[in-house]
Amino acid sequence: MLGGSGVAVTKLGIGAWSWGDTTYWNDFEWDDRKLKDAKGAFEASLDSGITFFDTAEVYGAGVGIKIVLDYFLLYCSFSRSFQSNPDNLLMLMTFRFIKERKEKEGVEVAIATKFAALPWRFGRGSVISALKGSLSRLGVSSVESYQLHWPGIWGNEGYLDGLADAYEQGLVKSVGVSNYSEKRLRDAHERLKKRGVPLASNQVNYSLIYRNPEENGVKAACDELGITLIAYSPIAQGALTGKYTPANPPTGPRGRIYTSDFLSKLQPLINKIREIGGSYDKTPTQVVLNWLICQGNVVPIPGAKNAEQAREFAGALGWLLTEQEVEELRSMAREVKPVMGFPVEKL
Structure with a gap:
């Protein structure tokens, strides 16, 4: 359940940040092949039993703020060919397609999206207006979760x-909220409680090598208040998968964060993750996602770029690391200097 809301989601979801984005992911370009891969990721997730998808109105923004991802989410599920005309996309992503899939396969799709707290958006009416825009693009009458993407500078x-x-x-x-500190989280919980509305979630950066939520009181506050912690970047944007090495760092903006020097210092932890995974016949990715699940009250939302990744993520479910393994990994991770988080966490 997402907090005390009564909304049920799978224990692991899929984050859609990379779908269509060219400012941080996809090496600044987007093409039919990558679109086909993302479509495969969506369908493979459903086939693997993962039905919780997290998007936002600013994902895939590129230059300026183009509200692309809400279109893309349902488009990936049901389109059989790519058409760049937004009017055609609107025709493809109506609610009846979800209804058809539900009736044929019994699939319940849970969608979470977010409100961008942009400086020129003022007051409660701006939230409703933005939400109605997202609902229209998604072709649904409601979504399972609506979150404030980050704290506003004001308002x-x-x-x-x-x-x-x-x-x-x-x-x-x-x-829900996202990137909220402990104080902001408690204030938001109290204000919503006065309206009789449960604060269901706080989505924050959380992984084995970025444990700020454990250190700044956010995780403890979520547990105390009954708020689900949704963990974005749970595999540290690929750094914990083991596919990157000092000789083969990630490209694009991630290469400036996960440098060759950082990856050299990360290798002992990666080796231990591989060792533990071997005893379960699991990949490093599956181990680090399971590590988060073992923390309790945490729903990781890794980003799947293709069907293979989506199926791999599903392998993180249905088993658990031992308490000793969980603490051994945490202890080793303390030796790795944490990377910088999303700056809005400090607003």
């Missing part, structure tokens, strides 16, 4: 009131 009380309005109007089944 946060109005944004929270907007979330409560959306919940009361039946436009969302649960509400």
Whole structure:
């Protein structure tokens, strides 16, 4: 369940940040092959039993803010060919396609999306307006979760009131926040509680090598208040998969974070992850995702770029590391200097 909302999701979801994005992922270009791969990731996730998908109105922004990903999410599920005309996309992503899949296969798709707290958006009405735009692009009447993507520079009380309005109007089944500190989280929980609206989730950067939520009180506050922690970048943007080495660092912006020097210092931990995974016949990716699941009250949302990755993520479910293995990995991870997180965490 997402917090106390009553909304059920799979224990692991799929983050859609990389789908269509060219500012951080995909080496600044997007083509039919990558689109086909992402479509395969969506379908393979459903085939593997993963039905929780997290998107946002600013994903795939490129230059300026183009609200692309909401279109793309349902488009990937049901389109058989790529057409770049947005009007054609709208025709493809109506709610009846989800209904058809549900009726034929019994698949329940849970969608989470987010409100961008941009400086020129003011008050509770801006939340409702943005949400209705996302619902229109998604072709649905409501979503399972609507989250504030980051704390606003101002107007946060109005944004929270907007979330409560959306919940009361039946436009969302649960509400959440993202990148919220402990204090902001507690304040948001209290304000929504006065409206009788449960704060269901806080989506934050959390992985074996980025454990800031454990250190800054966010994880403990989530556990105390009954708020689900949704972990983005749970495999450290690929650094914990073992596919990158000092001689083969990631390309693009990630290469400036996960440098050859950083990857050299990470290798002992990667070797231990591989060793533990070998005893379960699991990959490093599956081990580090399972490590997060073992923390309790955590739903990781790794980003799948293709069907193979989606199927691999599903292999993180259905088993658990021992308490000794969990602590052994945490202890070794302390020797790795943490990378810088998303700056809005400090707003």
